[in-house]
Amino acid sequence: MEVSKALERCGRAARRPALARLGVDDAALRRAVRGGVLQPERGLYALPTAPAGLVALLRNRELLTCSSAAGYHSLWSLPSAGPRHVYHRRAAAVRADAVHHAGLLLPPCANRPVAALADVLIHALRCLPFAESLVMVESAVSRGDMTVGFLQQRLPGKRNGKARAVLQWVDRGADSLLETLARTYFRQAGISVQPQAYLERVGYVDLLLDGWLVVELDGRHHAEWNQVKKDHRRNNESVLQGYTALRYYYSDVVYRPEAMVAQVLAVLGRRR
Template structure:
């Protein structure tokens, strides 16, 4: 493979072994360097457009893991504090305020400095908050890339009790992290929740609570006017059929879940 193409496959920067796995020979690397490819460190090659964070991780021989590896596996994730979560054989070699994670079960990615998916999720379960780790794990489980049993078996003992408790709430079939979080918060409050329920002339609704309260969850695409009109018509039709409809947004679910649950409980209480 051409050296420039190989670097693009690796995200913009890579060490020599990763490039060799893609069939890049030493002569091709020398030509690439003469053509403008950078060498930030011995055995490390980078395009001029390579993300600085990626180059830093490779230079320090770290592996991204936990929330910092969510993007590499296209996992759902919540806003972070910006700190880098990494694995390194020596904790004292980790740079800056990065969060160090110890222990790997499986070989890391062959092309990028990223821990294996199982290790990423196990580190997240041990490190992150309930909501942060839940959405990452459920995304992988819903896609069929991971199973709850696989993770549970690798989290034995009392010290992993908090991590296993998160797994108790993992389900499958959610369309988004908003659905995962809202469904879980409502169930924790003792509410009967059905996800992705089909209603005649309405279509699939995100959540149906106690069999009559529809809860729809809006992401960014719902800001489009045509989508807003469609949503309003769906709400009207569900009300005509005897349902009550509530609608919540990203900020409601992620940043003010207690207020969202309180509003839902107030509505349910009136019918009960």
């Protein structure tokens, strides 16, 4: 494989062993450096367009993990402006502006400085707040890339009690992190929740509470006018059938869940 193509596959920067696994030999690397490929340090190669953050990771021999690796593994995640989460075999070598995670169960990703999915999730369960770790784990479980049992077996003892408590709320069937969070908050409040319930002439609704209260959760795509009209018609049909419908948005679920749950309890309380 050509050096430039191999570097592209690795995110535009890589160490020599990763490039060797892609079929790049030392002679090709020397030619590539003469042709304009950068060599920030011995054994490290980068295209001129390589992200500075990736080059810094490789120079310091760190691996992304926890929330910082969610994007690479295509996991749901909540916005975070916090420090980078990394693994390094020597904690003292981690930069001061990063969060260090110790211990790996599996080899890291082949072509990127990223921890394996299982290690990313275990680090997240031990490190992140409840909601952030829950959505990461559930997205992996829902698509079949991870099981709750696998994680539970690798989180023994009292020190992992917080992590195992998150796993008790992991479920399948949610289409988005909004559904995961809303379903969990409602169940924690003692409400019976049926995710992705099917109603005649309405279709699937996000959540059905106590068998009669429909809760729909709107992401960004619901701002499109055609989708808005479709949602309103679905709401009208559900009301005609005797259901009550409430709609909540990203900001409600992520930033104001207490107010959302209070409203739902108030509506349910009238029927009860």
